[in-house]
Amino acid sequence: GAVVSQHPSRVICKSGTSVKIECRSLDFQATTMFWYRQFPKQSLMLMATSNEGSKATYEQGVEKDKFLINHASLTLSTLTVTSAHPEDSSFYICSADNSGANVLTFGAGSRLTVL
Amino acid sequence: GIQVEQSPPDLILQEGANSTLRCNFSDSVNNLQWFHQNPWGQLINLFYIPSGTKQNGRLSATTVATERYSLLYISSSQTTDSGVYFCAVDSDSWGKLQFGAGTQVVVTP
Numbered sequence: 001g002a003v004v005s006q007h008p009s010r011v012i013c014k015s016g017t018s019v020k021i022e023c024r025s026l027d028f029q030a031t032t033m034f035w036y037r038q039f040p041k042q043s044l045m046l047m048a049t050s051n052e053g054s055k056a057t058y059e060q061g062v063e064k065d066k067f068l069i070n071h072a073s074l075t076l077s078t079l080t081v082t083s084a085h086p087e088d089s090s091f092y093i094c095s096a097d098n099s100g101a102n103v104l105t106f107g108a109g110s111r112l113t114v115l
Numbered sequence: 116g117i118q119v120e121q122s123p124p125d126l127i128l129q130e131g132a133n134s135t136l137r138c139n140f141s142d143s144v145n146n147l148q149w150f151h152q153n154p155w156g157q158l159i160n161l162f163y164i165p166s167g168t169k170q171n172g173r174l175s176a177t178t179v180a181t182e183r184y185s186l187l188y189i190s191s192s193q194t195t196d197s198g199v200y201f202c203a204v205d206s207d208s209w210g211k212l213q214f215g216a217g218t219q220v221v222v223t224p
Contacts, residue, residue, distance in 0.1 A: 034210055038156075043201065043214045091156055097210045104148065104210055106158040 002028050002098040006107035013084055014115055020080045021110045023050075023094035029074035030096035034104070035067075038091040050077040050094075084114040117142045117206045121215035128192045128222045136187040136218045138202030145205055147178055148212070149187050152199040161187070161200075192222045 003026040013019050023033055031052045036044040048058045048069055056069035066088075068080040081088050093109040118141040128134055140147070149161040162169050162176040164185065169176055173192075178185040189196055199219050203212040 032210055034212070043216050044158075044203075044212075046211055046213070049211060093156070093158065095210070095212075103160055103163045104146075104212065105160070106150075109156040109158075111156070 002105040004107040025096045032097045033077040119215035138185040150201045
């Protein structure tokens with residue numbers, strides 16, 4: 001079945017540094033990937049849609065300069081949290097559109113802790 | 116945007132019991148999926164079910180699109196069924212899922 005890999009699964013960083021999270025579709029090509037954020041005990045909130053070869057589209061209230069998204073190939077999207085602060089600590093999850101399968105496949109998530 | 120409400124918010128079951136989780140949505144949908152999030156955060160797709168009924172082992176789901184609700188049935192629950200169950204839908208743009216708040220299920224031995 002379709003597999004989406006996220007890396008790293010956990011990352012701890014100091015306030016002010018930048019962190020990059022990768023989302024890879026392992027056995028299919030994905031022109032579109034989606035990034036979500038989940039705070040503890042809460043639901044998933046869509047942050048942005050990552051489009052291969054073009055700019056990402058961000059949901060209302062999500063700072064595009066804060067959360068940089070790059071989708072340079074059909075199997076890889078990256079989310080960079082720039083100048084991270086403790087309030088950015090969260091669980092970040094990506095999903096990929098396995099076109100033709102009518103099912104969105106989710107990665108295992110990346111837990112970011114900013115000290 | 117579309118609203119998604121799940122009930123109940125919490126459910127405690129004894130092993131072997133059956134249960135029903137509900138998802139109400141405020142508009143017509145192109146996609147409805149049920150997920151199980153395990154304690155490590157991994158989302159497992161259970162059903163893609165914008166309409167109709169599907170079964171997979173001890174789990175089954177029914178979506179009545181005209182009445183804007185979906186039900187997830189868990190039969191003969193096991194401790195491994197514990198976790199959070201999410202319903203998620205999209206309406207006007209494929210893949211942009213709107214998640215419900217989830218149902219936290221705890222199955223006790």
